[in-house]
Amino acid sequence: MANKSFLANVKSVLSGDTLILTSTNNPSLERTFSLAFVSAPRLSKDGDEPFAFQSRELLRNLAVGKQIKSTVLYAIPGSGREYGTALLQDGTELPDALVKAGWLKVREDAGRKEESEEVLQRLDKLRDLEAQAKDESKGLHVGTGGVIDVQNDLGGPEFMKEWKGKTVDGIVERVISGDRLLVRLLLTEKKHWQVMTLIAGIRTPSTERVNHSNGQTTPAEEFGNEARSFVEQRLLQRLVKVKIVGASPQGQLVAAVLHPRGNIAEFLLQDGLARCNDFHSTMLGSDMAALRAAEQKAQASRLRLHKNHVAKTADSKDLDMTVTKILSADTLLVRNKTGTEKRVSLSSVRGPRAGEASEAPFRDEAKEFLRKKLIGKHVRMTIDGSKAGTEDFEARDVATVTQNGKNVGLMLVQEGYCSVIRHRKDDTDRASNYDELLAAQETAKEEEKGMWSGKPPKAKQYVDMSESVQKAKIQLSTLARQRKVPGIVDFCKSGSRFTVLIPREGAKLTLVLAGVRAPRAGRTPQEKGEPFGQEALDLANRRCNQRDCEIDVHDIDKVGGFIGDLYVNRESFAKLLVEEGLASVHEYSAEKSGNAAELLAAQTRAKEARKGMWHDWDPSQEVEEEAEAAGPADSAADAAASIDKKPEDYRDIMITNIDANGKLKIQEIGKGTAALTTLTNEFKKFHMDPKNKAAMKDNPKAGDFVAAKFSADGEWYRARIRSNDRAAKVAEVVYIDYGNSEKQPWSQLRPLDQQFGTQKLKAQAVDAQLSFVQLPTPPHYLEDAMGFIYEATEGKQLVGSFDFVDTKESVSYITIFDPNVKGSDKVTESVNRQIILNGHAMVPRKLKPWERSKVFEPILKSLREAETEAKNNRRGMWEYGDLTED
Secondary structure, rough: OOOEEEEEEEEEEEOOOEEEEEEEOOOEEEEEEEEOOOOOOOOOOOOOOOOHHHHHHHHHHOOOOOOOEEEEEOOOOOOEEEEEEEEEEOOOOOEEHHHHHHOOOOOOOOOOOOHHHHHHHHHHHHHHHHHHHOOOOHHHHHOOOOEEEOOOOOOHHHHHHHHHHOEEEEEEEEEOOOEEEEEEEEEOOOOEEEEEEOOOEEEEOOOOOOEEEOEEEEOOOOOHHHHHHHHHHHHHOOEEEEEEEEEEEOOOEEEEEEOOOHHHHHHHOOOOOEEEOOOHHHHHHHHHHHHHHHHHHHHHHHOOOHHOOOOOOOOOEEEEEEEEEEEOOOOEEOOOOOOEEEEEEEEOEEEOOOOOOOOOOHHHHHHHHHHHHHHHOOOEEEEEEEEOOOOOOOOOEEEEEEEOOOHHHHHHHHHHOOOOOOOOOOOOOOOOOOHHHHHHHHHHHHHOOOOHHHOOHHHHHHHHEOHHHHHHHHHHHHHOOOEEEEEEEEEEEEEEEEEEEHHHOOEEHHHHHHEEEEEOOOOOOOOOOOOOOHHHHHHHHHOOOOOEEEEEEEOOOOOOOOEEEEEEEOHHHHHHHHHOOOOOEEEHHHHHHOOHHHHHHHHHHHHHHHHHHHHOOHHHHHHHHHHHHHHHHHHHHHHHHHOOOOOOOEEEEEEEEEEOOEEEEEEEOOOOHHHHHHHHHHHHHHOOHHHHOOOOOOOOOOOOEEEEEOOOOOOOOEEEEEEOOOOOOOEEEEEEOOOOOOOOOOOOOHOOOOOHOOOOOOOOOEEEOEEEEEEEOOOHHHHHHHHHHHHHOOOOOOOEEEEEEEOOOEEEEEEEEEEOOOOOOOOOOOOHHHHHHHOEEEOOOOOOOHHOHHHHHHHHHHHHHHHHHHOOOOHHHHHHHHOOOO
């Protein structure tokens, strides 16, 4: 047979004497070529022969990836295996160089049947080289050792404990697909691990596979074979650095494979032959960012796998939004500056699912965590994409939401209240910090937070205290004693009716705003409600729903609703509702609750601004109506009210009560108070006598005089019933000799014995108001004013100038002096002037007829000077300037 020579590329080396060659023109054409006359120890899955790896290594280092000139000397009939010699480009001859180095043996049977002189000469040369290597104990001829233990799997968890995070040397033995390699890890001199290795961070299309059970071939996915060839050309049988990052659920090694020019995963991604593998993100940590960037590069160029890639619109700018409702742990209702609301889900995260036993118990806790963080807050939002609608869910945007620079989705995942969604490989509608979310989830699992704790939280149970009147009565006594009870608005039923949770009491109740009436909204979108009912409900939802609040409870209604005040951000919502013209004031109810002045002032502002239900308000009609209602008697009273002579009616007084609106109750000191002291002592003795413990025979009625046991000192006093709660058997009583009031159960009341009746001694507390003084309506200024009056008058014996007694209204208008303050000008020393001078009140803009009398002009002049001084010095209510200028 004539010798045949050809050029070829060395693709791989099977052993020290056998190579896989590819055509220089067509890399897909392969042939096996063995070196003639020699043999090398064999590598085998069942165990390598001694020195097999070392023998193969020399040939691999010399030849892989290089071009050689091969000469076929002979072929074995049947197998078609070709044998011959080869010449490397640097002049190295094979097998000669390997025999000389001692890594190949010359076969004993070589040349026995050979008659060619040329071949015999070659054999003599090889035997001489072998003899020289034996003499020098080179390679295989060292005599002992050469055995390397090869393990074909990772074994137990000890492997990862020792090697995770380390970078080791390895040789790529086979390329199964673009992302799956058989790698020989050269971990120690005496032991190697030859294991299936997944390239960390990527997934490539599959190559064609043969099912050995039925012989059928599964075709390759598009670009699958191309990805494999890409890796084979660069890595097959190359020495590489292997950075061990973890193991797959199937126990395969996951590692970054580093070619001398860089990470092979990045090159595959840049060429569009791979996609990022989210499942490896947590193993790679910060190294994942470079892979994402490489993938984005290929997407932008629409390379191969990304040929149909649709780029996201770049105009997804940050939006400023306000969170109006938390729908679940991962879905919000947000409103923009124009008032338009939209539903958005947080990108790439999912709250606890109702159908998952390990997650469902955390639904309320996760939603509450998000409510506390976001409700009513301003957030920045970037739309990342959209979720298509399904049978269960409507279509909605998915967005990255930040509050004060903190990523909300990340916070939820860190606390174990949300899990991270595993997106489809081509799903780009995901969070920009997706890898950070995956890492946070792993940390939350390790720290056993939230859903990963394995311990479901105790479900928070709320007892509905408005379920029945009986339950409401039980809770009323607890709540009525407290001020500003913290709660959460759970639901807005209308503009003035809410469901409120009281966590510290474990109670849920219906709260009805005291003193106002809001129009009713339709119960369904189709049902028509009263005018402005929907607007009132919308305002309630915007300002109150899911907000932390405080409530003051005064009473209950006939169906178990609690009547009281609702404060959100310390602002009365009833006042806000009235101010916007979306509720009217119910004067009797407001007076009873003590917030009439504030609400009426708010209603006046709404009317004057023609807001809401007052859009067509006509003040002239209202004045006429009031005049008609007042009738001629008022006109006569006004006519008689003009005063010609300055009154000189000075009496010793003591202030016994100041109500929430600043109205006074005073006692005249003298014969009346002396008689009251005597009566009080007798009254005390009477009620200490056990035989006088008679309870009320009949149910008390409003207006009845009774004996009531005052809660502060446990003593009995004369009182009159102002109102009754028949269901709760509680009465609101006014202590007639002092003017203060409180709610008392009927059991704490006794009939008033005739010897202590008002015929014997009239009620000693008289209604009074400060002459020429108008107190402010804003609550904090009104509180300051009342505090000033308390300080100036409490416990003191004072002198009151009775300027005018309104017999119709039973109110005395008085100027108060403190006799202990030295000074000649009594006007200067009056409490009335001091309160104005300190900016806690003003001179009324609209004077009553008697106040306009000429005799009071000097007093008014002095008071107005005091007001001017208070304004100029920005005292009290004038701290921000002149309120009346508007």
